[in-house]
Amino acid sequence: MIRPGKMLVQVLQSLFKKSATSQYPFKKSEMPAHYRGKINFHPELCIGCKMCERDCPSNAIKIVKVGDKKFEAQFDLAKCIYCAQCVDSCIKKALESTKEFELAVLDKNKLKVTFCADVKKDTDK
Amino acid sequence: MRKVVIPIGPQHPALKEPESFSVTLSGERIMAFSARLGYNHRGIEKACEERTYLQDVYLIERICGICSHTHSTCFVQAVEEIAGLQVPKRALYIRSIIGELERIHSHLLWLGVAGHEVGFDTLLMYTWRDREVVMDILAELTGNRVNYGINLIGGVKRDLEKQHITDILKSVDILEERTKYYIQVCKEESTLIQRLSGVGVLSHNDALSLGAVGPTARASDVARDTRADDPYAAYDELDFKIVTDDHNDVYGRTLVRLGELMESYRLIRTAIKNLPEGLISVKAPRKIPVGEAFSRYEAPRGEDVHYVKSNGTDKPERVKVRAPTLANVQTVAKMLEDGQLADLPIVIAAIDPCFSCTDRLISVNSSKSETLGSMKWEDLRLYGIEWHRSKGMDFSAINKKLAERL
Ligand code: SF4
Ligand code: SF4
Numbered sequence: 001m002i003r004p005g006k007m008l009v010q011v012l013q014s015l016f017k018k019s020a021t022s023q024y025p026f027k028k029s030e031m032p033a034h035y036r037g038k039i040n041f042h043p044e045l046c047i048g049c050k051m052c053e054r055d056c057p058s059n060a061i062k063i064v065k066v067g068d069k070k071f072e073a074q075f076d077l078a079k080c081i082y083c084a085q086c087v088d089s090c091i092k093k094a095l096e097s098t099k100e101f102e103l104a105v106l107d108k109n110k111l112k113v114t115f116c117a118d119v120k121k122d123t124d125k
Numbered sequence: 126m127r128k129v130v131i132p133i134g135p136q137h138p139a140l141k142e143p144e145s146f147s148v149t150l151s152g153e154r155i156m157a158f159s160a161r162l163g164y165n166h167r168g169i170e171k172a173c174e175e176r177t178y179l180q181d182v183y184l185i186e187r188i189c190g191i192c193s194h195t196h197s198t199c200f201v202q203a204v205e206e207i208a209g210l211q212v213p214k215r216a217l218y219i220r221s222i223i224g225e226l227e228r229i230h231s232h233l234l235w236l237g238v239a240g241h242e243v244g245f246d247t248l249l250m251y252t253w254r255d256r257e258v259v260m261d262i263l264a265e266l267t268g269n270r271v272n273y274g275i276n277l278i279g280g281v282k283r284d285l286e287k288q289h290i291t292d293i294l295k296s297v298d299i300l301e302e303r304t305k306y307y308i309q310v311c312k313e314e315s316t317l318i319q320r321l322s323g324v325g326v327l328s329h330n331d332a333l334s335l336g337a338v339g340p341t342a343r344a345s346d347v348a349r350d351t352r353a354d355d356p357y358a359a360y361d362e363l364d365f366k367i368v369t370d371d372h373n374d375v376y377g378r379t380l381v382r383l384g385e386l387m388e389s390y391r392l393i394r395t396a397i398k399n400l401p402e403g404l405i406s407v408k409a410p411r412k413i414p415v416g417e418a419f420s421r422y423e424a425p426r427g428e429d430v431h432y433v434k435s436n437g438t439d440k441p442e443r444v445k446v447r448a449p450t451l452a453n454v455q456t457v458a459k460m461l462e463d464g465q466l467a468d469l470p471i472v473i474a475a476i477d478p479c480f481s482c483t484d485r486l487i488s489v490n491s492s493k494s495e496t497l498g499s500m501k502w503e504d505l506r507l508y509g510i511e512w513h514r515s516k517g518m519d520f521s522a523i524n525k526k527l528a529e530r531l
Contacts, residue, residue, distance in 0.1 A: 007310055007314070
């Protein structure tokens with residue numbers, strides 16, 4: 001039947017339903033298992049092949065040699081597009097995507113993250 | 126009655142993207158309409174030439190925030206053709222499934238926007254709530270709500286697991302139920318029918334002669350769909366049926382999109398049922414042999430075309446993109462001919478435009494028809510001020526007042 005107010009019934013029913021929006025940020029949002037969030041680096045696995053650096057579409061990652069077989073990764077989170085290509089390119093699985101997505105900061109410098117290789121432990125030995 | 130020319134945009138509160146329209150009015154009646162592209166050019170085609178094929182996939186994907194899978198698939202298809210790669214069947218099916226999920230999210234988004242443009246915001250709220258279902262499933266499958274990053278030259282990056290398949294089927298059931306309801310609303314809600322019928326009419330012949338694509342063409346009863354005309358991915362095995370309508374107006378475009386939603390659900394179910402086992406990608410060489418290829422893909426907005434030329438290195442020689450909006454934008458002038466000014470927003474919205482995807486570089490020729498060459502930023506600014514002044518828009522008095530007040 002053609003008449004106006006076709007959605008009215010549904011709208012009125014919604015009055016008595018739980019709201020569809022979530023209460024973020026008061027209630028944390030859970031990301032799916034394979035979410036492509038902030039990249040994590042495991043220095044102990046890295047062999048310094050720099051494949052990640054070469055394939056990164058936005059020049060966001062830099063691998064620096066800091067000691068004998070020790071490498072650190074410098075990330076520019078502002079440049080990173082979270083494509084996880086570096087994770088796929090790394091044959092040693094030294095990089096991984098995490099579920100972390102709340103990366104907005106007020107201070108730009110905080111977007112430059114360095115994952116240090118544990119140099120101190122090396123000298124202790 | 127005296128004719129008035131109103132410029133709309135490039136910066137205008139009612140426009141979602143910077144684009145310049147000029148409307149000639151006689152009273153409320155539109156006498157002429159013209160659109161001018163070039164305010165959102167990002168130089169992606171050129172940037173592609175400076176990156177490797179692998180990096181280009183991500184760049185190309187970011188041409189559009191809605192049809193991201195469209196562009197990346199269209200691009201990798203072209204590269205795969207040049208390299209002569211045999212993409213595994215399973216990968217092709219996964220591409221089709223993601224492509225259809227993307228279409229669902231795009232069409233639901235459009236339905237909401239269309240509702241909003243005609244003042245039916247209830248429709249916007251409900252369709253966008255339901256759209257979350259498909260966004261969540263895309264995030265689960267690919268790791269992100271948009272820019273899925275699932276394509277790879279030679280296949281796809283992620284496989285569908287058992288759990289994913291159950292989740293997709295569950296979501297498709299929910300969405301199908303909802304879409305049936307929206308179809309009922311669109312076919313029975315008298316205010317909506319009256320608001321959209323006879324608005325933005327594009328006759329069958331005009332659609333053909335102006336080269337309309339996608340739902341814009343199909344609502345004028347042009348049975349044109351790349352999925353049927355030139356099947357890519359797994360469409361040749363999915364028994365795809367083109368959805369058309371003969372209303373020729375915005376109402377018809379609404380019905381076509383709703384019909385396509387139902388078709389998408391069916392395609393996803395068929396694809397999942399026939400999903401072949403096996404590999405999801407083959408190894409692609411970093412250097413692509415010399416060659417060129419042309420690839421087509423049916424985006425939610427119409428046919429998307431990519432052209433890639435390689436020169437034997439790991440970077441392409443030329444990449445050319447034609448997004449569907451470029452094919453459809455000419456039709457808007459025809460649709461608005463003799464229309465009402467109040468219909469302008471919905472008629473533009475009905476082609477589901479994506480102006481930044483379609484944007485072109487405009488080279489400015491001087492009246493002596495010699496190119497001006499490169500311009501300094503300051504010169505360009507002065508040129509802009511002069512250009513507007515010649516059109517009768519002089520802001521110098523206002524600027525002076527503002528400067529005095531500061
Ligand atoms: S690809 Fe992996 S192993 Fe190679 S430099 Fe990068 S993080 Fe290290
Ligand atoms: S996620 Fe992508 S953009 Fe970010 S560092 Fe890795 S390759 Fe580069």
